[in-house]
Amino acid sequence: MQIIAQVLFLVALVAGIGFFIRNIRRLVRNIKLGREVDRTDNNGERFAKMARIAFGQSKMVKKPVSGFLHVIVYVGFVIINIEVLEIIIDGLFGTHRILSFMGGFYDVLIASFEVLALLVLIGVIVFWIRRNVLNIYRFLSRELKGWPKNDANYILYFEMVLMILFLVMNATDYQLQLNGAPHYASEAGITGAFPISQFLLPIFDGMSNATLIIIERAAWWLHILGILFFLNYLYYSKHLHILLAFPNVYFSKLRPQGEMNNLQSVTDEVKLMMDPDADPFAAPPEEEEGAEPEKFGASDVFDLNQVQLLNSYTCTECGRCTAECPANQTGKKLSPRKIMMDTRDRVEEVGEIINKKGKYEDNGKQLLDDFILREELWACTTCNACVEACPVGIDPLSIILDMRRYLVMEESAAPNELAIAMTNIENNGAPWPYNQQDRLNWAKEN
């Protein structure tokens, strides 16, 4: 009987981790659909930034209420998962609380897991209330209707259930130890300390050891299966940030926020245009067979870079960006969060096609127009409030800029007034129709 449980556990573990690895490979493949970008410089600075922002949650706490609760859930998640190690060993070898040889330290560990589990439970309940009861601006946007809203709630329910299972498992274990049940009780006394779950004992009052074992085993199994399921739910949900926040911050831009990248392809052309020795009649350099001329800007996910695609998978749709966006606050269609969600939806759609057909075949859709509207792109003031607000270093503005570049340089589709301003810059060196020769007139005026 025992051996069957151990084998079943092994199967569940291998299946859960195997499926997770498959999903991660798809994730990496999808991110690599983007253009390459070099972010391997300044490793020390990148590491420090990751330690501060991702590990240290320094930007989360800028909003004190949600930040504090998030820190609790984050610390709880990381620390309680130490327990998973013991669960796995116990599951594989049929042992009971294998790590209890650590004695007093083990008691401290289990006790702290319990306290954290309670805090996480409270935190998650408050999160649920914030999302579903209180009218918080960033949870009311149109892009959060349907699946994104449900997804967020599923995650919260899941965490609630996992924490409750953990406490029930401990409570019944404790009761069985008190009853002196074989396999549970140890001669050395009670293993583990149960400062929270001890309060659940009255629920199990009068139950036989057999019933208690069923409850304990059920909670134990559901807890670990739940964790394996959750691990695999990540890829299909907004919750990937628990893994990707770290690389995402690591690869985020280190330069001042105001600095926007200069396109090398444009630099090359401008150099050629300005070079007095360039031969205007020279034949263009031989293109490689089948090579497409490089597109300026982005109209689809293939034109974005890999960090931008990683950004989209990292986004957990908290909406701090959108809440800070001046365009969004004044009722415009632009929502930086939607830019990230759309990018991910499109890259996922492309990934699905590759899963089915082995390679991408045009499905008549692209990121521009089918997902992100021009009206959204043209509402941006490039103020960087969204970039500043993101707790995990996502840069929605860079995607907006790349898509504007496509609109202007590939389609000449700038709004009319902007096109006029650009013509003015081109002709007389100012966005207004004033003559460059009049540039110093102010000095003579009083």
Added chain:
Amino acid sequence: MAEALKVPTMAEYMAEGKKPEVLFWVGCAGSFDDRAKKITKAFVKLLHEAGVDFAVLGTEESCTGDPAKRSGNEFLFQMQAATNIEVLNGYEIEKVVTACPHCFNTIKNEYPALGGNYEVMHHTQFLKSLLNEGKLKVEGGKFKGKRITFHDPCYLGRANGEYEAPRDLLRKLEVELVEMRKCKSNGLCCGAGGGQMFKEPEPGNKDVNIERTEQAMEVKPEVIAAGCPFCNTMMTDGVKDKNKEDSVEVMDVAELIANAHDL
């Protein structure tokens, strides 16, 4: 001031075989916009007051390309950058000061990779350094005790992390500096950036500058201080929209300092 300001150009310096200590990059707004020209003149007066050896490019200056770049026209931006860098390098410019955060950001951050390497300062940073060196005296004056709030320009603040230089200057004027609910790294944009200055806003329920002006009005200022000609225009329009132009002024930090001392 009846007589015209003395504004030397780089060409004149060159003709005399001299090089100024710093180039004042005036920018398009500072050159052509009637409101911004006042900021330009106020800053020039301060430069003279502090005895700074400066020159402008005058008719050789051209748009940095900021609005083109942020609207997506990278070609036009790099064409502008290339011509400007050629002019700047031709004069062997080492130090640039400008009263426009957009010019400041572009020349400081985006020109180096294209061959233009200069020490670039926003005018509030430069004025602060003059103050520290004792070349410029900024203390008290007309605005002493007045309730003033500073609106952070996105391209000075968030974009380049400079929040304190303008505030330090205002403190020297002994004003009552009050902060808006949204300030410094959380500051709300005036609505002009990213090419919005030159186009109608997209459909919405309010203009960004009105939203920002309302935030400023919450702290009941006598003056809204700005550090960018575009913010200045947007906030001035916002104040007019609220019919408060008689009680609330929008002024650049340089104007506040110059006016405080009746320059």
